[in-house]
Every structure is written in C-alpha cells, then in structure tokens.
Amino acid sequence: MKRLDARFSIDYPGFHFDVAFTVPLEGTTAVFGSSGSGKTTLLRCIAGLIRVPSGFLQFDQAVWQDDAQGIFLPVEQRRVGVVFQEARLFPHLTVTQNLKYGMKRSNPSLRRIDFAHVSELLELESLFERRVSNLSGGEQQRVAIGRALLASPQLLLMDEPLAFLDQQRKKEILPFIQRLNRELRIPVLYVSHDLQEILPLANHVVLLKEGKVAATGSIQEVFSRLDLPGLVESNVVGAILETRIMEHEPQFGLTRVEFLGQSLFLPQQALPPGAPLRVQILSRDVSLVVGGPPATSSALNTLEATIVEVRNSPGDQYAVEVKLDVGCPLLAMITRKSFYQLRLRPGQKVHASFKAVALS
C-alpha cells in the first residue's frame, strides 16, 4: 500500500518539534493534538513550506525531501493542496479568480474535480464576483477549500478548514471530502479539534503532543486505547464498528446492518445492501443492563458483552470507564453510582444497549 513516510525535527525557542511516522496514503488521516502541539508545523513541513535541516519525506515512491542526499522538491512541484488555518485568499482577485488560480496551473489531464460541482457544494455561486476582502469568516474558509480542491492535488492538507462553519454546512462538506478519498483516491491530512468532525472521516490518526508523536495508527486502535488520558477525549468514542448493510426497513425508516453476525439497527441509509458502513457509538450512549435483555426501551440495539477492564475515567472523576468485548472493543462510560449498584466486575456478562440514533 502507498505510504507517506515523514521525519522532521526543528528547534524553535521554547518548542522542540521532532516527529517520525508513517501513514497509509489512503482515506483521511486525522492530525490531532492540543493547541500549540505542532499540527500546523507538521503540515508546513509536508507541504515543503518549511525546510528543516535534516528532514525526510517520502510520498509513495517519490522522495520529496531527503537532506542526507540534498533532495528537496519545491512546494509548487508537490501538488499538495493546502487549506491554511487562516484562509489566505488573494485579496486582489475575485472569488472566481481565487478559485481558478490553482486550477489554471494544474495539468488538464489530471483535473478530476468539477468547478460547478465544487461551487455548488460549497455554496459559492453567490460569491463569485465578490472581492474577498469583506467575505465573512466562513465564506473565506469555503473559498479556500474550493481553491485547494480545484488545483487537483495528489495530497490534501487541511488545517482546521471548517472551524468557522456551522453544523449544517459541515454535514454537507464532510461527506464530499470523504468521497474525494474514496472515488478520486486523494489522501487527506486533516487537522481538527472537533471529534464529531473527524470520526466519520478519519481512517488513521496521528496524535501530537508537545511536538512529538504520542500515538499513531488506525482510528480504532488509537481510540480504544485507555492509556492516552487527556490527550484526546478518547473516552467519548465507545467504538467504531465496520459493518455491512443487510436490509432496509422502509416502513420504520431503519436499516439493519450486520456486525460480526449480529444485527444492529440504524436510521435508514442511502447505500445498497451489501455496502460497507462505518458505525460509531459514543461511550456515554452505552447503557449496561445486568440480568437478561432490558425491558422494551427506545434504545434499540442490544449486544451481549463481556467486561474486560474497568478504570476510573481520567477525564471525569465521578465516572467509570468500562472496556467491554462485543467482538471488538467497546468503551462504556457510566457513573460510579451505577457501577456500584450494578456490582460490575471484569469477566461479568452484561447487555450493552445503545440507541440507534446514536450511530452515525
């Protein structure tokens, strides 16, 4: 599989940046880490906007930087689309001219992203003739995303691109980025603080802490680790299940998916039976019931589970995190009170129930 292989180190006064990691060049890789942990710095290194003295960067077969051999591919030849944290639109150009700036400079045979489509999706039509100087914050971000996409990059670097956008727009733009991944095979490195934004999107995670890589791997691996207290709100994620669509129940607006031979129900999906579907469960949406399946409840899904591990929540001193095995790891976060009332202990069989609406 194609991979991105990166090693950089820089010494800024008061900040030592030293990362080395490999991620597959497919789907979206989330770059996580608190403010000032080096996310933007990493993206700049990959784009070739900072040249660190002894760095190494290989994109699939192509070595973009290897200071041991004196190799450094200039930015403009890397074909990376960058969405900067501040939009950085060109103030002397109209919105259309901004959007077409990279497009005009791309090789026509490599253009696979349609101008009309992007404009529609990002709701840019009404802005076309505008000067960028008085666009609103969110409008600027949308133009910046469009501009980067239309340059037909072979790698997208997005630095909190949706920070100023509302939930509604995020819900429209995110699936589009996902499709870029799937259909056009454009890998994305995506910086975001918003878990809700990244979970449906990311396949891999690079977790930065104070300039170092604290964890890297597939999103399932990273988010089921209980040893990353405080770094991400990993305890928010109960599980990320890769399921397959079985059948639709249109009369109830439900879709039944199969997960390790068991059925789960979610709100009806537009995909055909047989299609793979990613399902997420938030740990605090999981209820545990001892002794038989629960009474009729609006929480539709129930799985048999075995308690694997129990520990106090690092984030909330009155909650307990329970790691369950339902065929894959599942984290549940419950109050201490429930924990004592239900007398939970490792090895115990329980029922984990969660509502279908809790899946996305």
Next chain:
Amino acid sequence: MKRLDARFSIDYPGFHFDVAFTVPLEGTTAVFGSSGSGKTTLLRCIAGLIRVPSGFLQFDQAVWQDDAQGIFLPVEQRRVGVVFQEARLFPHLTVTQNLKYGMKRSNPSLRRIDFAHVSELLELESLFERRVSNLSGGEQQRVAIGRALLASPQLLLMDEPLAFLDQQRKKEILPFIQRLNRELRIPVLYVSHDLQEILPLANHVVLLKEGKVAATGSIQEVFSRLDLPGLVESNVVGAILETRIMEHEPQFGLTRVEFLGQSLFLPQQALPPGAPLRVQILSRDVSLVVGGPPATSSALNTLEATIVEVRNSPGDQYAVEVKLDVGCPLLAMITRKSFYQLRLRPGQKVHASFKAVALS
C-alpha cells in the same frame, strides 16, 4: 432589568442586513446563525466599528447610537471588549504587551480582572515574551481573549473565540467566561457554531438568518420551539433545566439536585447545597419507557412525563420528535421504530429516563 436595545440596517451589495432586538444585559447571549448570516456585522455595529446611517443602540440607560439625534459614541468610549474572528493581535508587541494594551488604558478603579489569573487560565505564561507573529492559531486566540478581558469591558463581544481550541481548553475557558457573567456581571454576546460550547453558557439567543432576526428570547424558549427547522439543531437540545443543589453523595461522586420537587442525580459538583445549577439534557439521550419505572439501568434519572406533541424530525427523516411535559418542556428524539413499538400518542403518561452523565 438592564437591557441592550439594538436596531440596525445596512445594504451591502447582495446582502441586506436589518435587525432589531432587545436582550437583557445579563449572562451570555448567544448569537447564532449560519455562515454569512450577519453575526460579525452585528457585533461590529454594536462595538461601533461600523456606523450605519440610521441605527439605534442603547446600553442600559446609555444611548450609544441614535442617528435621529445624531448621537454616536466612539468605539473607544464604549468599553466593549471585542474578540475578533481573526485574532488581530498587534504584531509589533510581545504577548505581554498585547495583553496589557487594553489594561493600561482602563480606569484602574474599574479593573476587576486579575492579570495572573487570566494568564494562568489561558495558559499564557510560557508565551509572555514571544512575538505574536509565529504563535499557533489557538495560541493567538487565547491571547486575544486575554487581551479583551483585561481591558475590563462593560460588555464582551466574542466572535467564535474558541474556534481553534481543543475540547480540553474549551472546558477550561468556558466556565471562566461564565463566572465573568455571574460574579463580575459582565454581559457577553457570544458568536459560535458549536452548540456544545454555547449551551452551558447562554441565557439568551439571537438567531440570525440572512441578515434578519429569525428568533430571539431565552435559550429555553428558542430551543424548545419546533418551528425553526434547519436553522439550529434545536432538536439536539432536549431541555435546559434550572435546578437547585440539594446534597452531595461523595461516596458515589454524585450530587442530588431538585427540579420542581423531584430529584435528579449528576456527577458531583463543586457548588454548595442551595446553589442554583443549570442542567442540560440532549433529546437523543432521552429514553421513553412505557408501563412503570424501567428496570435497573445505568440511566439513573427517571421523570414522569406526559406526551404533548409528536412530529417527524425535520432534520432526520427516520426519527420522531416527542415533546413531553415534565413540568417544563422536554424534547425526546426516538426512532420511528421505537415510536411504533411503544405505541406512543399525545396525552399518554410515560417515564422519561436519561443518564446522569448526559447532564453537564
């Protein structure tokens, strides 16, 4: 009660801005609306950074703008702290100098915000001597917030101030802003797209749509309206309950609060018994159970409820929104399947149960 009374209208090419509203000058007023709906424009009008031809603005007893009488109080005399959408730090000053810029210019007798405290809370100490030009996005936002606070404003205008900050930091900064409200009685107008950010904070909401006020009122009123489809994800909010702390159960790490004579449990709070506490319930966290209180479950709280109204969710075509009465309005969002299985109908008595961890 003190009020802010505002009427502005501007005609930009392609955007007609025309608002008139009154909000109480206490607590936080959330300014909501999708990208390009005029939130920043509104804040600029209130700050006095745009002078619209025929505007009116009254802050408590003081008329800040009344073009009928030719009154316009210049920005610098309004004592409004503005956190701009782009941080707008002064590039020629260090972080400390930026922080102290407004402080030095404030009347010492009105200074009520402590430099050391703000710096600690916003984790600014390590940045003090830095030039602002190469601060990270989040670092810039933190400095900008600190700078505005330290000017001891009588009104805070915050334009998506936490957009680049991680969950962890938001959790630290938000309560502080809340305390500013409560203890120092500094009212805040707060623009944000993030519901999770605004819910614990806001008392009032001004909802903008395409330059007009679509709704305004207390947060309970606005978010229990079922007639604002698509504008905000109002259906996410089940209820916002104003409760009072009764007692703590330290052995379980719980606090019992009283809501209309009934008991609810939440994770232990730092406040003393008798203190008021706001509790939120998300509509999708509410489970409905028919026929007697549910079996032992990790969802701790159960309230008797009467179904008031049922309708299809405007946001999700396979979900049903149920408006309940538990002494105040409570929205529950359940799947259609549950809805039919439980045979719910208006007037019916049910039990609404929700987990304590779902309260914040």
Next chain:
Amino acid sequence: MTVPDMDWSPLWLTMQLAGVTVIVLLLVGTPIAWWLAFTRSRFRTLVEAVVALPIVLPPTVLGFYLLTALGPHGLIGGAWKDLTGSALSFTFSGLVIASAFYSLPFVVQPLHGAFEAVGKKPLEAAWSLGASKLDAFFTVASPMAVRGYLSAVVLGFAHTLGEFGVVLMVGGNIPGVTKVLSIAIYDHVEVLEYTQAHFLSAVLLIFSFLVLTIVYTANRRLPIHVS
C-alpha cells in the same frame, strides 16, 4: 592625500538642515499620508498629484519660484515679514521651508503606502481596547508602519543632504547660515579643486553611510519583520 585645510561649518549646517527638515517633513507628511491612506474623498487623487508635483520642476527653477514666494514681496515671505519683521529668503528657516517643500513627496509616499498596508483592522482592535484615535495612531499604526517611516526618513534626509539647486537659490550661500556641504562641494568642483571636492564627497558619503547603516541596523532589531 593630506586632509585639505577646510571649514567644517557647512557639514554641521548640513546636518542641522537635514535634521530639521526631516522633522518638519514627518510632522507635515504624516497627517497628509494618513488622510490619503484612509479618506474616501473624491479629492484624494488630486491631493496625491499635487503633493508629488514639486519634484518635477528642476531644483533651480523651483528655487527660483520659491525665492519669489519667500521674498519680502512674496506670498509667504510677505506674510512672514509682517509677522516677524524679516523675510524668509536667505535665512535658515527659509531653507527649511524650501527643502521641506521639495522633499515632501519622498516622505508622504512611503508613509502613505505603509499606512495603507497597516489598514484599519489593527486600529479597530486598538480602539476597542480603549485607545483614542491619537493613542492608537502612536501605539499601533506608527510602529506598524515603521518600514514606511524608515524609507521616509532615509529618502527625506538623503535628499535634503544632496539637494542643492533649491538651497543654493533660496539660501544665498551665506557661510554659517545657508552654506551647506553640497554647495561647498559644488564650489570646489567648479573651480577645479578636485582634491577638496573628492575629500568632501568622501566625508559626506562616509558620514551618510554610517548614518544609514545605523538606521538600518536599528530597524533590524525592530519587531516588524518578514516571517
């Protein structure tokens, strides 16, 4: 080469003239540049053009007109005479006015550019933090426009040093009062005293080089830099 026996008063006078002129220019040029940068008036382009006009005239010719204007029967000189009792021509003050007039665009243009580059945004931030318009100008706009001030000072100072036609005409070359270094050098060249001319030129160049280097090095330590 031995150091020619020379009179240092022109050097001293030159420094005074250049220094005072630059100060006057900054005082006059700053509000003009500010107005040009932020006005929406229809007259902006007109004022811009008028400010740049003096330099298109040959210095001697401009000097000729200025001499008339500053003289006892001139527009400015006459008024001045009524006020102070003496005309402006052949005085140090007259020289300053003439130099300032001639070097104005070299100061206004860089300042105008710099203020426009600063823009309104940082000013809005400063105002909202309680800074008055003037306060914000001094604590935000000026330091951010430091590169423009640098250009303005360098161009204004250097041009006044080298300026010659106007000074010659308006000043009357009175030793100790209006005989500046450039005239002294010119005199030497005219009478074929090349050694002295070379020497004085070298003095002027080295001196200016030192001043410029100090100014530029100081600027390097200033905060505003390209990232």
Next chain:
Amino acid sequence: MTVPDMDWSPLWLTMQLAGVTVIVLLLVGTPIAWWLAFTRSRFRTLVEAVVALPIVLPPTVLGFYLLTALGPHGLIGGAWKDLTGSALSFTFSGLVIASAFYSLPFVVQPLHGAFEAVGKKPLEAAWSLGASKLDAFFTVASPMAVRGYLSAVVLGFAHTLGEFGVVLMVGGNIPGVTKVLSIAIYDHVEVLEYTQAHFLSAVLLIFSFLVLTIVYTANRRLPIHVS
C-alpha cells in the same frame, strides 16, 4: 501671454528619458527590493545603505563622477566604448544610466516596503497551488504590491523629470540629444527669459499633473484598497 516661439524637442526628449529610466529602474529595482525584503543575509543593511547613497551627493557632483565613469576613459564608458565603439557620456543611453543611478533609491525603497508588507503568506498559498516562484511573483506579489509600484513609478518618473544636475553634467545640454526640459527651463532662467521659463514650467507642471492624476485615478480602480 502669447505662446512663446518654442522648440518642443526637449519635452519629447524628457518624456523619453523619464519613461525609459522608469522602465530601467523597475527592472533593476524590483530584484533588489525583493532581495532586500526577503533575504536573511548579513549584508542586507549594507546593500540598503549603498542603494540609498547616491542621493546624498549633490547632483552636479554625482554627475561629475558619473561623467568620469561614463566617459571614454572611465570604468563604464571605457568598457562600453570597447564594446560599441563610442563612449556613454553625452548620449541618450548615458543619460538613462545616470538618471537610473540617481533615482534608484526612489524606486527601491517603496518596492522594498511593499514587498515586506505583502509578506510570505500569500506567496506560500500561491506556491502550494502550483505557481512557480516567478509566476507567484507576477500574479500575487506584484499586484498586491501595486501601491509600492505606484509610488516607485511616480517618484522615479517625477524625479527624472526634475532631475537636472546629473543630466546637465552627463548629457552636456546638447539640443535634440540630451537637452531635456528641465535644462531648457534652466537655460531660459539663466538668460533672464522669464516668460519662456514660466511657460515651459507650466507645460511641465500641467503635463505632470495630468500624468499623475491619470495614474492615481487608475490606481483607485485597482483592487487593493483599504477596507
């Protein structure tokens, strides 16, 4: 006043000289200004000072040195003569070189300031969108630095129009070849032909005023404005 019987060739020559000089200056000044704006070299302040130096010398004196350098036995003139068969002094080309040399700082300074104000950020964006360094310079940096170019062109053009000492010295006041308008006016003043001098000055002023107003009005229609 009747229009004095006059020779228009100096006006035409002046326009040619000013036009060509400005073009030469932009070509030479742009890379220097760019380098100054973005280099981290220790020599930056040195180069900055050297570029500003020519203007501290009185024009005639600078002209004298340039005359020597451009003459048939001079450093530049000699080399040029070996190449082309004739020296540079008293030719139009020589005038252009001399004027360019003298007006260089008026072009470099505003450009330097403008490039610094543009900064690296928009350039990084352009590069990441596939623009080569040169492409980004022409399509992003230059248009964003339009205010600097405006100042540079205005100052360079106006200063060349009015410049006089250098041109007189290097050009030799030869009608039709190196006798530019400023010298013509000067000549008239010298021989007390005030009417002609006033007339030519008025021509020069009106012409410059028109040029400047057109330039500034054109700029107003350009995209980069203060918000």
Next chain:
Amino acid sequence: TSAAEEVRIAVAANFRATLDEIVTRFEQDTGHTVVVSSGSSGKLYAQIRNGAPFDVFFSADVTRPKLLEEEGFAVPGSRFTYAVGRLTLWHPGPAVIEGNEQSILLRSDVRHVAIANPKTAPYGAAAKEALQALGLWEQVQDRLVRGENIGQTFHFVFSQNAQLGFVALSQVLGPKVNGSGSRWDVPVHLYAPIRQQAVLLRSGQRQEVARAFLDYVKDVRSRNVIERFGYGLE
C-alpha cells in the same frame, strides 16, 4: 564656402544671449547650423575633458581655456578674448542709486547685497576686488548673499530679495531689462578686467566651420553686437 554643416558650441551662460544673436546672423550668412549648449564654465570644462562633442568653447574666464590649451584639448594659438565683462551695481527700481555709491551699500534698509561667488564666478571675484578697493569689503560682509553664478546673482536682485547687487552690465542692458532701474557702473580701474576667452577645441570634428565661426565673432559686426550687450572689448 563648403556645404552646410553643423557646429557645436559650448558657451558660458552669461554670454548666451549675446552669442545667440551672433549665431543667428552667422547662420543666415553662411547656411551652417550652430548648436549652442550653455552652462557654467566649470561644468563645460569638465565635460570637454571627458569627451563632450563641442567644437568651440566660449568660457567666462581665461583660466579654463588656457588649461585646455595646456592639457592638449584645445588647438594651440586659437585662444582669444572675445569680450570683457563690465561690473555694475544695480537696483531694479529707479532713482535709488544716485552718485554716492559708498553710503548706499551701508544704508540700514539695505539688508542684502548680492554678489556672485568670488570663488567660482569671475564677476564675483571682480566685485570683491572692487569692494576691497573701496574699503567696504569688511563692512558689507554680513549683508552679502552669493549667487553661484552671475545669473543667480541677478535673480536675487531682480526678485528684490536683495536690495542691491553687483551684476553684469550685459544683464542690465540685455533685452529683459533694457537698462531700466538705477545703477552705478563700477569704474574699470577698481577691478582686474573680466576677460572672457574662447578657444577652438581639438576634439571638434568640424574645424573648418568652427574656425569660420570664430573669425565671424572677431568680425566688426559681431563686435558691435557684443558691445551693444554691455561688454567691453580688447
């Protein structure tokens, strides 16, 4: 004579107006074209040494033509005095200067007296000499303003910035002033004669015509013109 040719002449600024009239006649008489460049003698000298394409040089003094001859830039033996400058103390208004020249220079309402720079301009040197001879040099020191050349000196007085000035008689008698105002012609014994010399240049390409022009200047008709403009002759 031969076919029409062009000859280039460098002339000191003070003689420019006079020469123009002679040139006009010469052109009419011979059909040749004369291109005149004027400037200060010092500048013209430096330019000639650096290859300026002039055929004839009319200097305002003796020194420079002599130097050019010695340095090999001029044709030996071609040097001659074409005019002798006369110095006059002038005021643009009528009836100000009347007879008692000494007291007027010291009158309290005379704030400035213009002279040409004695270092650089022959008329300045002459004015200094005359003032010294009159014993006034020290007393007028603080009222002197110096024009860089005699043209500028004239402007100082003409624009009334200086109340009095030692200017060239040729300026006062020239077409601009036509002898108006009041003046005192400084007696020639008070200063060394201001001899202005011309010389034929070596570098000149058109020596034939240039010689013809120099002869023309020596001709009696030209001498009349020169005298009419207020110059003396040798």
